[in-house]
Amino acid sequence: MNSEHFSVVHRLPHTYRWLSGFAGIKVEAIPLPGDEDSNLVGLKLLSPEGESARQILQGLNLSLREIQVESNIVECEGELCLFVKCDDESATMCRLKNIGTAIAESVSVSAIYPF
Template structure:
């Protein structure tokens, strides 16, 4: 079970890949169309605490994903720590995170709220 305080993550809108020579350490945004990349990654940004608290929470999420054999890495992106997983593992990662009590913030378009 999740021993971390309530946490909320948001999926970053871009696709990423490991920066050449820095796999597991640094990422770069993939230019469109990202679907053609077989090694692309998705990033999850923690919306709750920052600093050491964020690192601790992300480490807990990282360990939880690794328990179900989903490879994940904590990497600094745009000055913030984020959790990165392979796009192919996105569904399993999101399911696991939800199951341990992590909220997943999703973007909602205005037209979805007011379709008329």
């Protein structure tokens, strides 16, 4: 069984785009979503760091490419993250769940304790 089966990823809270002149290498957060074709979603690995994280992200990257979803591993805010086009977010999440990756989602306190 591959290590990506025990991975947990979290969607970064911002929308991103490729930094001008650095497509596929560097990203920058954008305040308001614009052209969906160029916007990116970032996924951060919540467990292992360093070389283990790189290996797990490479496995996830390869799995996404098997279903023809383009993804890139890029350092963002000091950590390696996986970036996909916003248009591919649903297919990405579906694929990751299908290979056993857990998707951590933010939950508001009011959703748990509505009073």
